[in-house]
Structure formats: C-alpha cells, structure tokens
Amino acid sequence: MPMAATEIEALIKASLPDADVTIEDMRGDGDHYRALVTSRAFKGKTRVQQHQMVYAALKGRVGGALHALALQTGVPADA
Amino acid sequence: MTDEAVFQRICTDIENNDVVLFMKGTPVHPMCGFSAAVVQILGHMGVTYKSVDVLMDSEVRDGIKQFSNWPTIPQLYVKGEFIGGCDIVRDMHASGELSEVLKSAGVNAPAA
Numbered sequence: 001m002p003m004a005a006t007e008i009e010a011l012i013k014a015s016l017p018d019a020d021v022t023i024e025d026m027r028g029d030g031d032h033y034r035a036l037v038t039s040r041a042f043k044g045k046t047r048v049q050q051h052q053m054v055y056a057a058l059k060g061r062v063g064g065a066l067h068a069l070a071l072q073t074g075v076p077a078d079a
Numbered sequence: 080m081t082d083e084a085v086f087q088r089i090c091t092d093i094e095n096n097d098v099v100l101f102m103k104g105t106p107v108h109p110m111c112g113f114s115a116a117v118v119q120i121l122g123h124m125g126v127t128y129k130s131v132d133v134l135m136d137s138e139v140r141d142g143i144k145q146f147s148n149w150p151t152i153p154q155l156y157v158k159g160e161f162i163g164g165c166d167i168v169r170d171m172h173a174s175g176e177l178s179e180v181l182k183s184a185g186v187n188a189p190a191a
Binding site: 047048051052055060062063064068070071072 | 113144148149150151161162163164165166167170171
C-alpha cells in the first residue's frame with residue numbers, strides 16, 4: 001500500500017523533530033521516493049547510522065509498504 | 080533454519096571474501112535496478128567480489144536485513160564490514176570515498 005509524502009515527512013519529524021525533510025515522488029506511484037533529510041541528531045554519525053535512524057523513524061515501512069526510498073542525509077551547515 | 084544458523088552462513092561469506100554483494104539476481108542478470116547500479120559501480124572499478132543472490136535464498140534475504148539492521152537489498156560488505164546499500168555506495172563512489180575504503184582495506188580495485 002503506497003505512502004503519502006506527508007506521512008513520510010510526519011514520521012521522520014516525529015522521531016527527529018529538528019529535521020529538515022525534502023521529499024520527491026520519483027514515479028508518482030507513492031512507492032518510489034527520494035528524500036533529503038538533515039538533522040543535528042546526525043552529527044558524528046556515519047552515513048549508515050544516519051540512514052538507519054531515518055529507517056527507524058519510518059517504523060519498518062522501508063522495504064515493505066515503501067518499496068524504495070532513495071535517501072540522502074546530512075547535518076545542517078550551522079550545526 | 081534458526082536466525083543463528085543464517086547469521087553464521089552470512090558471517091562465513093563476509094569473513095571468507097574481501098568484498099561481498101548481497102543482491103537480487105546475479106551480476107550478469109541483476110533483477111532490480113538498485114542491485115544493478117552497485118554491480119555497475121563494482122564492475123567499473125574492476126573489483127573482484129562474491130555475489131549472493133538473495134532471490135534464491137529467502138532465509139538469507141530476510142536474515143541479512145536483521146544481521147545489518149538494514150531493510151533493503153543490495154547490501155555491500157568489505158572485509159566483513161557493512162558499507163551500505165545502493166544510495167550510500169553510489170554517493171561514496173561519486174566522492175571517491177569508496178576507492179579509499181577499498182584501498183585502505185587492501186582490496187584491489189584496478190580501475191578505481
């Protein structure tokens with residue numbers, strides 16, 4: 001069952017309240033998104049750890065309801 | 080098969096091979112775009128690696144996700160360490176970080 005971009009953003013922000021989230025629906029099918037997520041919580045974390053934090057925020061939907069999430073993460077420049 | 084047994088099989092693969100790619104399909108016939116993208120990067124760099132087709136082994140397909148706490152396939156391992164999935168490998172390749180990781184791990188990447 002596809003997901004709405006707003007739901008993805010809400011889930012991420014529920015776990016990472018300061019996150020800046022940009023989401024692009026790559027195919028218009030609600031199943032293939034690209035997301036850019038920046039947060040101070042990522043500071044000092046490896047890329048893998050940062051992505052795992054986003055996956056945890058999405059509570060198991062990636063690879064399931066959400067077939068593909070092309071993810072880029074980072075720390076805000078002023079962090 | 081128990082999780083423990085599947086994890087042991089995974090450990091055997093990643094400890095006995097410098098570079099291991101858990102993927103959907105094979106390097107010659109990748110069965111998903113993300114797997115194909117990583118295959119292309121490793122091929123472009125001339126890296127020798129062992130591929131594991133998770134579509135042929137449902138226990139490893141699920142077990143690898145628990146093992147690495149990573150929900151998707153493909154998954155790339157270098158010297159037993161989880162490097163990342165398609166996005167991270169692509170980003171690392173673009174920035175040159177992937178060839179650095181391979182070089183410092185003593186893995187031959189002639190075209191890197």
